[in-house]
Amino acid sequence: MNQLFNGNGIFPKGPKNEAYAQYFQGTSYLNMLSTTGVNIxxxxxxxxxxxxxHIHHKGGQILLVTGGRGWYQEWDHPARLLVAGDVVNIPPETKHWHGAAKDSWFAHIAIQVPAEGASNQWLEIVDDAQYNQLYYKMSSL
Structure with missing residues (x-):
């Protein structure tokens, strides 16, 4: 399935993610599945x-990978390749990023863990040099 994944999965892709575009390198799409009780x-x-x-203060985040290939990385840790079926539990106060592999669409369900006073802090970009190193790492797997 990963080879054929084109961004259309079991949930509708949704519109371009204009609200958060300034925090992404490239184009993403966002379809809010729930905003009642838990943002999904x-x-x-x-x-x-x-x-x-970025950092999720107080509540953390859970990612459920539904298609394609992508990356997840915590600060001062090696990046982890993600494929459909992977689950990532991101504790609060953990600096991290996630996104698609260079040659693949990538989709995940993002669940914001509810907590009083929870917020999201956006930080620096994942620059091209840093990101391109992952491509070479993946091609050697």
């Missing part, structure tokens, strides 16, 4: 798209 969004990344480093 289907996020789809075009090949090479990734979000900036």
């Amino acid at each position: 969004g289907n996020v789809v990344f075009e090949p090479g798209c990734r979000n900036n480093w």
Whole structure:
């Protein structure tokens, strides 16, 4: 399925993610599946798209990968390749980023863990040099 994934999965892709575009390198799409009680969004990344480093204060986040290939990386840790079926539990106060592999669409369900006073802090971009190193790492797997 990963080879054929084109961004259209079991949940509708949704419109271009204009509200958060300034925090992404490349084009992403966002379809909010729920905003009642728990915010749950289907996020789809075009090949090479990734979000900036960021921190979820207080509540954390859970990612459920539904298609394609992508990356998840915590600050001062190696990046982890993600494929459909992977689950990432991101504790609060963890600086991280996630996004598509250079040659693949990528989709995940993003679940914001509810907490009083929860917020999201967007930080620096994942620059091309840093990101391109992952491509070479993946091609050697």
